[in-house]
Amino acid sequence: xxxxxxxxxxxxxxxxxxxxxxxxxxxxxxxxxxxxxxxxxxxxxxxxxxxxxxxxxxxxxxxxxxxxxxxxxxxxxxxxxxxxxxxxxxxxxxxxxxxxxxxxxxxxxxxxxxxxxxxxxxxxxxxxxxxxxxxxxxxxxxxxxxxxxxxxxxxxxxxxxxxxxxxxxxxxxxxxxxxxxxxxxxxxxxxxxxxxxxxxxxxxxxxxxxxxxxxxxxxxxxxxxxxxxxxxxxxxxxxxxxxxxxxxxxxxxxxxxxxxxxxxxxxxxxxxxxxxxxxxxxxxxxxxxxxxxxxxxxxxxxxxxxxxxxxxxxxxxxxxxxxxxxxxxxxxxxxxxxxxxxxxxxxxxxxxxxxxxxxxxxxxxxxxxxxxxxxxxxxxxxxxxxxxxxxxxx
Amino acid sequence: xxxxxxxxxxxxxxxxxxxxxxxxxxxxxxxxxxxxxxxxxxxxxxxxxxxxxxxxxxxxxxxxxxxxxxxxxxxxxxxxxxxxxxxxxxxxxxxxxxxxxxxxxxxxxxxxxxxxxxxxxxxxxxxxxxxxxxxxxxxxxxxxxxxxxxxxxxxxxxxxxxxxxxxxxxxxxxxxxxxxxxxxxxxxxxxxxxxxxxxxxxxxxxxxxxxxxxxxxxxxxxxxxxxxxxxxxxxxxxxxxxxxxxxxxxxxxxxxxxxxxxxxxxxxxxxxxxxxxxxxxxxxxxxxxxxxxxxxxxxx
Numbered sequence: 001x002x003x004x005x006x007x008x009x010x011x012x013x014x015x016x017x018x019x020x021x022x023x024x025x026x027x028x029x030x031x032x033x034x035x036x037x038x039x040x041x042x043x044x045x046x047x048x049x050x051x052x053x054x055x056x057x058x059x060x061x062x063x064x065x066x067x068x069x070x071x072x073x074x075x076x077x078x079x080x081x082x083x084x085x086x087x088x089x090x091x092x093x094x095x096x097x098x099x100x101x102x103x104x105x106x107x108x109x110x111x112x113x114x115x116x117x118x119x120x121x122x123x124x125x126x127x128x129x130x131x132x133x134x135x136x137x138x139x140x141x142x143x144x145x146x147x148x149x150x151x152x153x154x155x156x157x158x159x160x161x162x163x164x165x166x167x168x169x170x171x172x173x174x175x176x177x178x179x180x181x182x183x184x185x186x187x188x189x190x191x192x193x194x195x196x197x198x199x200x201x202x203x204x205x206x207x208x209x210x211x212x213x214x215x216x217x218x219x220x221x222x223x224x225x226x227x228x229x230x231x232x233x234x235x236x237x238x239x240x241x242x243x244x245x246x247x248x249x250x251x252x253x254x255x256x257x258x259x260x261x262x263x264x265x266x267x268x269x270x271x272x273x274x275x276x277x278x279x280x281x282x283x284x285x286x287x288x289x290x291x292x293x294x295x296x297x298x299x300x301x302x303x304x305x306x307x308x309x310x311x312x313x314x315x316x317x318x319x320x321x322x323x324x325x326x327x328x329x330x331x332x333x334x335x336x337x338x339x340x341x342x343x344x345x346x347x348x349x350x351x352x353x354x355x356x357x358x359x360x361x362x363x364x365x366x367x368x369x370x371x372x373x374x375x376x377x378x379x380x381x382x383x384x385x386x387x388x389x390x391x392x393x394x
Numbered sequence: 395x396x397x398x399x400x401x402x403x404x405x406x407x408x409x410x411x412x413x414x415x416x417x418x419x420x421x422x423x424x425x426x427x428x429x430x431x432x433x434x435x436x437x438x439x440x441x442x443x444x445x446x447x448x449x450x451x452x453x454x455x456x457x458x459x460x461x462x463x464x465x466x467x468x469x470x471x472x473x474x475x476x477x478x479x480x481x482x483x484x485x486x487x488x489x490x491x492x493x494x495x496x497x498x499x500x501x502x503x504x505x506x507x508x509x510x511x512x513x514x515x516x517x518x519x520x521x522x523x524x525x526x527x528x529x530x531x532x533x534x535x536x537x538x539x540x541x542x543x544x545x546x547x548x549x550x551x552x553x554x555x556x557x558x559x560x561x562x563x564x565x566x567x568x569x570x571x572x573x574x575x576x577x578x579x580x581x582x583x584x585x586x587x588x589x590x591x592x593x594x595x596x597x598x599x600x601x602x603x604x605x606x607x608x609x610x611x612x613x614x615x616x617x618x619x620x621x622x623x624x625x626x627x628x629x630x631x632x633x634x635x636x637x638x639x640x641x642x643x644x645x646x647x648x649x650x651x652x653x654x655x656x657x658x659x660x661x662x663x664x665x666x667x668x669x670x671x672x673x674x675x676x677x678x679x680x681x682x683x684x685x686x687x688x689x690x691x692x693x694x
Contacts, residue, residue, distance in 0.1 A: 045511055047621045049519040177666040205665030208625050210616035211413070213406040213546070214660035214668075221399045234625060237521055237617030245543035245615075247533045267521025267617060271531070 035078040036071075036332055038063065038319070039098035041109030041119070046086025050233070051311065052111045054263065055133060056081065057302055058312040059108045062319035065297065072323045073330070080104060088118035095119045099126040105332040106131060106322045108315060113137065113179060120145065129334045131322060133314035135259075135281070137183035138390035144334065146341060147361045148321060149314040150281045151390045152184045155258055157191050158366035158383040159279040160228070164195035167254040168225020171197055174215060175230030177204040184230050184258060187392060200224050205231070210238040216246045227255040236260055240272040250275015250371070261309030265375035273371040280310040281364045282350040283377045291349035307375070317348045321355070353385070361388030398539035403661055409546040411653030412553035415646055416611065417626050418633040419560060420604030422645040425634055427577045427597045429495055430488060433502040435630060436623025437509040438602050441479065442472035442609025443618040444517060447524045454525075462527050465614075469552070472610035473603045480602025484595045492594075506623065513620040521619035530614060545614040552611050556604065560642065563600075573597055636676050638686025648687060652676075 040059050042052035063077045071077060080102050082094040091110065098104045099122065106129040110116040113136050123130045123144045130145045138151035163171070171192050175181025181204065189199055200222045203215055212235075219227065231239050236257070243249070249272075256277040262284050265273055284295055284307060294316060298308055321344065326332055329340035338360075345354035353362045363385040369377035421435045432438075449468035453461050487505070491498045530548055533541035564570035575583040576593045584590045609622070616625065629652075637648025652672060659668035679687065 045514065047624065049514060050521070050619060050621070051519075053519045177664075203664050206669050209665060209669075210612075210625050211410060211656070211660075213409060213543075214403065214657050215665060217399055217402050217406060218661060220402070221396070234521060234617040234619055234621065237619075238615060241526075241545075241615060242543070244531065245533060245545050247535070247541040263520070266523045267619065269523050269525065271526075 034075060036075045037078045037080060037102055037104040038322070039095075039102065039104040039107040039109065040079060040081045041084055041091065041094055041098060041107050042111060043086040043115075044081075044083040048086040048111055048115075051263075052084075054306075055111065055311050055315040057306075058298065058308070058316040059133075059319055061298055061301055062316045064301075066319065066323055072326055084109070084115060088114050091115045092118045092122050095122040095128070095130075096126070099123070099128040105129070105326070105334075106337070108133065108318050108322075110134070111311070116140075116145070127334055129322075129337060131318035133318050134311050135314075137180045138392070139183065141359050141361075141390050143338065143360075145360060146318070146321065146338070146355070147388075147390075148318045149311065149362075150364050150366070151361055151388055152180070152187055153389045153392050154364050154386045155279050155281070155366050156184050156188050158386060159256055159258065159368060160188050160191045160197075161195055162368055162381050162383075163226045163228070163254070163256055164192065164197045167256075169195075169197035170200045170222075170225045172200055172219055172222060172224035172227045173202040173230075174219075174227060175204055176207050176209075176232045176235060178207060180259075181230035181232070185228075188228060205235065207233065207235070209235050212239050212242045213246070216242060216248065219248070220246070225254060227253065229255060229257040230259060231257070232259045236264060237268050240268045240276070244272040256368070261311070262307045262375060262377055263309040263312070265307070265371065270371070270373060270375040273375070274373055275370055277368055277370050277380075278377055279366060279368045280377075281367065282310045282313040283367060283369050283379055284308045285369070285376045285378060286350065286367075288349075288351065290347050290351075294349040313349050317346060317350075317353075320348075321346055356388050359388055359390060361390055363387060396539065398537070401540060402542070403657065405542055405546070407654040407657040409543075409550060409653075410657050411650045412550045413612070413615070414629060414633050414653050415649035416549065416553045416556065416604075416608045417630045418637075418645050418649055419556065419642070420601040420608065421630050422634045422637070422642065423560075423573075423604075424598055424601035426641070427573060428488075428492065428594055430492070430598070431495060431499045431502070432488075432601070433499055433627070434506040434509060434623075435601075435605055436625075436627035437506045437513075438476050438480065438605035438623070439609030439612070439626050440513060440618070440620070440623040441476050441509070442606030443524070443613050443622055444513060444522075445472040445475045445606065446610040446613045447517075447522045447618055450525055461525075462529060465527050465530070465610075469607055469610045472606040474606075476606025476609075477599045477603035481595060481599040483602070484598035488598060489591070489594065510620045510623070517620070519620060521617040521622075524613040524618050526614055548614065549611050552607070556607060557646070560604075564642070569593075569596065632673070632676055636679065636686060638688040641688045644686055644688030 040056055042056050043049045044053055063079050067076050084091040098107055108131045110119055110132050111134050116132055120142055131148055132145055133148050135149040173185045192199055256279055258279055260278050261280055325337045325340040325344055329336035341355045342357050343354055353364055355362055366383040367379055368381040369379040372378050424430055424432055446468040449471055450464055453464040491501055530545050533543050535541045572588050572593050576590050580590055633649050637644035655672055656668055659671055
């Protein structure tokens with residue numbers, strides 16, 4: 001068959017137009033019932049990639065496992081990964097793309113509160129569904145967001161009470177200067193007083209600060225029995241290194257951090273961390289079959305040297321929580337999935353946890369552990385399941 | 395406040411002064427000589443830090459017995475690597491942008507983003523762990539209450555050495571003479587037969603090398619990751635601009651003032667308030683002396 005040039009142009013033009021227009025012509029669900037789309041929206045580049053890139057790995061692992069066992073209601077999950085690039089407007093833009101163009105059934109994503117706040121209006125307007133896997137300050141409950149990590153009251157109250165009973169009554173609060181540490185300390189202060197303790201110092205340092213010598217001197221001058229740290233990110237490396245250099249270590253000073261997990265250990269240097277405490281919802285060293293299976297699968301996929309921490313685990317269970325809710329609702333429609341999530345229980349690596357009846361957060365354990373020589377955390381204390389309370393009365 | 399705390403606090407001020415000076419020296423000579431605002435200066439420090447990390451890994455694997463001295467080797471290597479990189483950068487990139495200060499700023503900022511992503515792709519997004527040699531861990535305790543961190547003593551010593559070295563280079567060698575001449579008057583220097591392009595290349599490379607030394611030394615105090623450079627760059631700029639862009643004395647005095655101010659303000663206020671107060675002071679000072687505290691007075 002001979003095709004003239006004009007014919008060829010016409011035909012290829014029509015073919016191209018059809019390909020581009022196809023997603024707009026056939027609405028969601030009417031075509032290709034064999035898969036369901038899920039978006040992953042985290043920073044793979046930029047400053048926050050340090051924490052978020054590995055959450056993507058955990059979420060991909062969960063999706064891979066679900067697909068290997070037959071998908072969700074017989075439909076394989078098709079993953080669409082978008083890079084939020086540590087830039088809040090980009091998060092909003094990519095969320096819009098995922099919801100309006102790709103028509104994803106759910107998004108697993110966001111890390112910082114700033115990125116979540118930027119994504120929230122987009123998700124609400126497009127009536128999408130976002131699973132948010134990071135511990136945060138609370139004070140939020142969107143009908144279109146499921147919060148799968150601890151909100152502030154779930155870690156700090158348990159941590160303060162345990163510290164006051166076991167380590168001492170005088171507290172020094174130090175944190176990075178933004179909303180999460182300040183809200184956390186706002187909850188911590190009345191809790192400390194109620195527990196019969198007192199706050200001898202409170203200090204905030206700018207994000208990314210690497211100079212802690214004066215703060216450490218202040219701590220030495222006050223001689224607190226306990227330091228409660230909400231320092232985040234690269235500042236922690238400087239903080240622990242300089243504590244060690246100033247002669248404060250896990251043997252002679254009680255320090256509990258609310259934002260240092262196993263994942264940070266190698267960057268900080270385990271010799272600087274040993275003996276210091278951490279409070280999280282999950283530790284890699286937890287016993288139990290679901291966790292051993294999770295850690296083994298993660299290491300098999302990404303290498304034996306990889307470490308899992310709280311946010312990774314929350315990202316992992318987010319995917320499963322969505323799957324279970326969709327199956328319970330027998331639907332991928334957002335209102336049905338949200339309704340089915342109420343009191344939904346899961347046997348997670350961190351133990352059995354379940355969604356609150358109404359407020360979109362999980363009932364969680366607070367766990368306190370001490371860093372060991374190998375950078376792992378050994379659990380010392382485990383609270384019973386704590387009710388999520390994103391709007392505490394202080 | 396006990397005497398011990400006062401002594402330690404005074405030491406902190408001194409230590410912060412040397413940290414800031416070491417950060418800013420490289421930027422100051424490049425800025426002063428060429429008017430190039432190198433936004434990638436922080437990433438050059440990060441490059442020095444990663445060189446230190448790689449040296450540590452190599453020592454751990456092949457000669458664990460010599461791990462104690464790896465840092466000294468690493469500092470020399472960091473200087474070499476960043477010097478070479480700076481030279482290539484100047485010849486292949488910066489020199490096309492002379493006399494276009496805004497363009498250099500934008501271009502070097504873009505370069506800094508590219509370098510950050512390169513670090514992230516090569517070493518992963520997490521910070522890497524750089525071990526402290528045994529002899530640098532912990533503190534020197536002359537009395538029971540007093541403890542002076544050894545890593546900070548080391549950085550003070552290093553800054554003194556680098557400062558003396560740079561002074562000797564600038565004021566006792568032919569190269570230094572040429573660099574100073576070009577800094578003061580580029581056109582006349584060219585007219586009397588100084589190869590200004592060559593002076594530019596070498597100076598930029600030395601500036602980069604100094605950034606490498608700083609980055610390498612700071613692995614003892616802070617983190618080594620793709621965004622490490624960002625933690626340093628703001629302080630570095632404040633020191634250079636506050637001190638006046640073309641005098642080493644200015645850089646040192648400005649580092650001293652800011653260091654003392656920061657360390658005492660941090661002690662008295664919270665960390666964030668201290669930083670805000672310092673920025674306010676710098677703004678007021680620059681309002682009255684726009685070219686910095688110690689600007690060189692020359693005919694333009």
